[in-house]
Amino acid sequence: MLDHDTAPTGDKTIETAEDLSSIAFGFMASKALFAGLHVDLFSALADGPKTAEDLAKAIGVPLNRIVMLTTALASVGLLTIGDDKKIENSPAAQNFLSKQSKYDFGDYLRYQIDQQMYPFLLQLNAVMKDDLSEDAIASYKHWMTDEEQASVYSESQHAGSLGPGRTLARKVDLAKATSLLDVGGGTGAMTISLCKEYPELHATIIDFPNVAEIGWRFISEAGLVDRVRYIPGNAVEVQWPGNQDAILMSYLMSGVPGDDVEGLLRKAYEALAPGGRLMVHDFMVEEDRRGPALAALWQLQHMAFTPEARSLSVGWLTEAGRKIGFAIDDVDALIPAMTKLVVFSKPA
The missing domain is CATH 3.40.50.150 (Vaccinia Virus protein VP39)
Structure with missing residues (x-):
């Protein structure tokens, strides 16, 4: 049986300045992801949540930069930050961006x-x-x-x-x-x-x-x-x-x-x-x-x-x-x- 996926996929047009901005500034989110991979942040979180201070020590990055990067990554859903301020991988980050994962393709990205x-x-x-x-x-x-x-x-x-x-x-x-x-x-x-x-x-x-x-x-x-x-x-x-x-x-x-x-x-x-x-x-x-x-x-x-x-x-x-x-x-x-x-x- 042939599956041509013929349902329209681009019917939604953008209407607001916020929608336009999400496209125009999308490169910032991808660069945040790449920066996280560059310092192996997602692998450092693979064994469980960490505070920003512990994460900074684990990967050797100054605390202020860890706070800025993890805030950005949490804002786009790649990390979660709990009420206790501990930082944790999202399911996708845990499954596909950690070197401990069988399905890791972080190096490709x-x-x-x-x-x-x-x-x-x-x-x-x-x-x-x-x-x-x-x-x-x-x-x-x-x-x-x-x-x-x-x-x-x-x-x-x-x-x-x-x-x-x-x-x-x-x-x-x-x-x-x-x-x-x-x-x-x-x-x-x-x-x-x-x-x-x-x-x-x-x-x-x-x-x-x-x-x-x-x-x-x-x-x-x-x-x-x-x-x-x-x-x-x-x-x-x-x-x-x-x-x-x-x-x-x-x-x-x-x-x-x-x-x-x-x-x-x-x-x-x-x-x-x-x-x-x-x-x-x-x-x-x-x-x-x-x-x-x-x-x-x-x-x-x-x-x-x-x-x-x-x-x-x-x-x-x-x-x-x-x-x-x-x-x-x-x-x-x-x-x-x-x-x-x-x-x-x-x-x-």
């Missing part, structure tokens, strides 16, 4: 979102006017040639993709598949999840050389060196191995120039074995262009460093796939209100 994605938005005004400076980042290909930046991005993205990878493994049945091609697969977080779920699966990951070098460490740590290999290179340009039972493209189409998207679909069709399945996981907006907000904002973020990126929607993508010859097996949300999963199949 701290390194990739704060240190890389946040500054990229400073390019957005220039992108809109087609006025990027010569030294600006204008593509993933350009960006990933920098070894240091590739390392920061890849390591943090790995942390952010482990959860969605586990969800993907539950949503798509690959029990009969023995070969997987993960195109633009980064450090292999999703490949690792799929291989752990399906013991007969062997995988090939295509990604930039700097990324592949980092990814091999994660593959080794996962004990999958006999089942996973890398093809270092630009996924748009390198030759793909054929006769694949399954192909995965996660966050790939939103990060390449729009003219390359249909080419990726055609390459996938050619590389699949008859009856094979293509899984596309990405930020996708609704056909009415009203949202969801997180998907739309992420697409805008990608455009800040890939000016020719296209805005993906489920309707456009499925129609493009049908024209090439794919059947549509399923459409579902993978990360609620943010990403979609479209599963195509090549006729047997």
Whole structure:
């Protein structure tokens, strides 16, 4: 059953100055979150509430700064402050921002979102006017040639993709598949999840050389060196191995120039074995262009460093796939209100 989430998501328009201010000043809340991660505040609170004085000693930050930061974080719901003045993690902070948590993705927010994605938005005004400076980042290909930046991005993205990878493994049945091609697969977080779920699966990951070098460490740590290999290179340009039972493209189409998207679909069709399945996981907006907000904002973020990126929607993508010859097996949300999963199949 296809779930297109067709209910409008952007019908509420803002009416007051306060509503406008909450958008305009939203960056302050995100920076407060990042500052909390930077000093490991949420991990320091993982074992229970603390006074501001105890917290200041625990993380080595002056008391006045702890008071200011925790007040800000409490005001946006990331912390709670009790009547006894003790400070405590909110449930979301406890579950996802503490290094003691199984589901922690704080490093993804701290390194990739704060240190890389946040500054990229400073390019957005220039992108809109087609006025990027010569030294600006204008593509993933350009960006990933920098070894240091590739390392920061890849390591943090790995942390952010482990959860969605586990969800993907539950949503798509690959029990009969023995070969997987993960195109633009980064450090292999999703490949690792799929291989752990399906013991007969062997995988090939295509990604930039700097990324592949980092990814091999994660593959080794996962004990999958006999089942996973890398093809270092630009996924748009390198030759793909054929006769694949399954192909995965996660966050790939939103990060390449729009003219390359249909080419990726055609390459996938050619590389699949008859009856094979293509899984596309990405930020996708609704056909009415009203949202969801997180998907739309992420697409805008990608455009800040890939000016020719296209805005993906489920309707456009499925129609493009049908024209090439794919059947549509399923459409579902993978990360609620943010990403979609479209599963195509090549006729047997």
